[in-house]
Amino acid sequence: MSTLALVASTTSASASSSVPARLSHASGATAHGTDQSSFSILLTTEDTQTPAELQKLATTSCKTEAQAQPIALQQTPSQNIESKIQLLASQNNLPLMYAASNPDIIPGGSLVKKGDVLNVESALNQLGVGNDMTPLALSTTKAQFQGGVPSVPFQMNIEGLFYNKRIFANHHLTQPKTFDQLLADAAVLKKAHIIPISASGSSGWTISRWVGVLLFRELGPNAMNLIAQKKASLTSAAYMTAAKQVAQMGKDGYFSPGITNLSYNAAVAQFLDGKSAMMYMGTWLLAQILSSQDKVGRDNVGFMPFPAVKGGKGSIGQYPANTGSPNVINPNLYGPHAQAWLKCIAENYGSASLKDQGVFTGFRTNQPVAGLAPITQTIQKTINSAKQSVLWFEALFGLKANDDASGNAAALVTGAMSPQQYMGILQADQSQP
Amino acid sequence: MRQVFGNRRAIAFFLAPALLVYIGVIVVPVGWSLVYSVFTGSPASGFAFAGLKNFRALFADPTIPQTLWFTVKYATVLTVGQIVIGYSLALLFKFVLRRSSTFIRTLVFFPVVLPTVAIALLFAQLFAVTPQAGPVDSIIHLFGGHPVDWFVSGSHAFVVIIAMDMWRSVGLFAVILYVGLLDIPEEVIESARIDGASGFGLLRRIILPMSRPIVAAATIFALNADLKVFDSILALNNGGPGTATTPLNLYMFQESFNYDNWGYGSTIALLITGLSLVVTVVVFRSLRRDITKD
Known part of the structure; x- marks a missing residue:
């Protein structure tokens, strides 16, 4: 199983192109934090695709980034993830990337108020890779999170x-x-x-x-x-x-x-x-x-x-439609190494995920992927032709x-x-x- | 020795470490929980003073009577089963199997050492309907019955929960009560037999009265553990369907840690504490009759 209770809504597939450099505290931080020695990740046990693809990127397209900051992965069953996140947040001990619940990361949510949620849209723009997030993914994420973009779109599902x-x-x-x-x-x-x-x-x-x-x-x-x-x-x-x-x-x-x-x-x-x-x-x-x-x-x-x-x-x-289970970046640990990782993910994750797992993401497929199965092609056509999502x-x-x-x-x-x-x-x- | 126990400093010196640990792990958390019950929020979102709001919510919450009733029903049925079956097994060990009971005692005690989650998964499979029918439904089918979805309603799931927790814990009570029976002097039993007592008469007039203290202790122990049931139900069916088999402890956990209502969760914890206290006092009073007055 990959992604559970996650989905999105939007009334328009068009993306907003203007992104404020620094958003209000209530909708997500654009802080520059301090790098840890590792790219610490806490995801749900049910999410098998994201860790596998990140591990693969660490040995291929993002090798340099992984050498500077190797991945340290932890997984917890989705039933317990909320309590674990709350506990870690109360100890100011959240990892660099973590799965979270929607209500905590929408504008005004408890983790946003605490300054533990990076505004991904601003971060991608600052890294010069804002266009690597597809317009559908951006609008879907904004609808899903009531205007905020607190999550890295590792999937694009209908x-x-x-x-x-x-x-x-x-x-x-x-x-x-x-x-x-x-x-x-x-x-x-x-x-x-x-x-x-x-x-x-x-x-x-x-x-x-x-x-x-x-x-x-x-x-x-x-x-x-x-x-x-x-x-x-x-x-x-x-x-x-x-x-x-x-x-x-x-x-x-x-x-x-x-x-x-x-x-x-x-x-x-x-x-x-x-x-x-x-x-x-x-x-x-x-x-x-x-x-x-x-x-x-x-x-x-x-x-x-x-x-x-x-x-x-x-x-x-x-x-x-949805962009997968929420994957949040902790701005307190978002230093230069973490920024390099996010840039590499934005540029490579879309093609790699489609090629390796046949899964669509919220990132552009910058390298063409050949030999897709008929069912994958059907869904790709459906996603491309979808005029409205709910x-x-x-x-x-x-x-x-x-x-x-x-x-x-x-x-x-x-x-x-x-x-x-x-x-x-x-x-x-x-x-x- | 009398000098030592007459010395207040010595008493304080010996008691202090245990007292400090007790205060640290029992009194402080209970006090802390009491304080939380007049606040709303969680460590991540911060706390705000709420006065008696959580207590008013407790009385207005329609899930509370349901979970309270389930908890009491579960604890009553399971405790009666644990004591009756446990005592029967203890009698079997002591008077029928005697010295050869070691192997049977080990077998009966074995489920006690198994992890609760493993037992819950085992019972989920035993009573499964799909994807494959479990052994229970296969037996029902063998006798021409229709398959039963054992988790479809609270009453069905209750049967599975009781069967699971009985199997898991009855060995412990059998051993506790067996130890109690061993404490009854052989001479007393022997002299009763010489006086003509045997079978049920011996049990009713000699064995039962003399094992009353251990039965009382085991009942209090069982009731308190059963009132606080949590892990087995969480692993078996998460208190479902809906909240039909949700005990107070699981509801408290969900409110505190799933929905970030630490204050309301603490209020439910107080209710559980009060319930355990009342039940303990009632059982203790009803069973502490002096056996010499019989």
Whole structure:
């Protein structure tokens, strides 16, 4: 697994080109800190791609930088990363680069206020490599972090439905264009004793994303902004519809059986082993599709946008997008060696990641990459043609609502919790000051 | 010796190191936690005085009654199981297996030394439905039953949690209670037998009353440990689905460290402390009857 609860929203793919030299303290620091002897990194254990690619860069394009400041990597399970970051922050002992939670690093967030978050946009501009961050990545990051750019865009993902082409062909199914068609396809697959949709209860965001994407299709790209601005309620009839639809899908048996304790890896394996027909996921799944020895085979995996909802204000062309899990640079340790590292990453990471792992990043591919798999090419075309991206369900939620959205998602689709209870809990979390 | 214990300086000298350690690791953190409960924030974001806000939030929080009820239910069921099964095993060791009980005692005690997380993973697989049916569902299937998703609801998950923690801990209580039974003088049992006591009568009139102190100690020990359950549930299902199997300790951890509400987390910690204190006093009072008055 690469990137978990991370995604972005934006209403425009165009990037802002004017960057203030020094941003306000509330939105991120541009400090020049003191170099450590090593390039200390703390990431989540689930993020396997970023460390692997950085280690590879250290022996290739960024060899000089790595000799001056070798990588010292630490990883912690995503469940514990927040508490570890808080503890390290309280001790003024954060590493040079670390994974953080969205609410802590948006303008005004606790770590930003403390001066532990570098403004990456300003830093890249100061290094003369501002143009190496793609406009889509920049606008997506700004939407994701409420105007700030606190994170290095190690990924550029869109979300949609991965599907098994062979299963679809065997049952004479085509890519659904509307949600009703998708439900009809799921019914056909269920009748044929094929699991229609893989999802994981222990990584409940793989279920809650269904609620989110339905909301965007039904209510338009601004649906979750209205919740964040307290101009709408998750318990209102308009928002309840999406939760009811997902609950009904669970009742109809469209999701993985035994979903409650099914792990993320097991759910992905279920799809890649050809036991299920579809999985809603981000394009970070590409790395696993391309590298695994699965039964499906990379050429049998297709990618399609989440279908439109009849009469909905959203459209099929609006993709949930994100720039990967937040990777923050600590300005206190951002000295000349660290700056050299960041410059090298901006110039080389995009091409290297696409070549080595088939994963798209928020950096330009400065060297052409040949021999891409068909699925990679499909997604590349989709990303390039994406006119508008949207938020993902939990993007603007606080820490508790984020956890509850994921933690209660399995209960929603197994019937252990009603849609009213599910949305009620999230609204209560959001209403807390 | 009497001179030494009559000397206040000597007493202070011997007690001071232990007292200092106790103050450092128990009293200070408890006091610190008490102070946190009237503040909001976290070390990273800073603290602000909040007065009684956290206590008002505690009474208004709908998750508190749910987690409190789960904690009490869990502690009650598990403690009863630990003591009853543990005592039964101890009787088996002492009166049936006698000297040949060493191997069985080792087997029963073995889960106690296993890491909790490993046990949780083991039970997650034992009760799994997908990707492969675990042994429990395979047995159900063998007898013609339908597969059961053991983690789909709080009541199902509760069964797994109790089974797991019982298996993990009952060996410890069996050994503790067995040691208690060894302390009963053989002459007393022998003379009771000569007087005609045997079987259940011997157990009810001689063994049980004479092992009351160790049963009381084991009950207090079990209840307090069970009221503070944390790691096994965290590793098994993280208190899910939702908060259906979330004990107070796990809820306190989530509030403090996942959501940066150190103040509110400390308030929940106070509730747990109060609960443990009340339960200890109640159990202690109800079991401390003088056995010579029987």
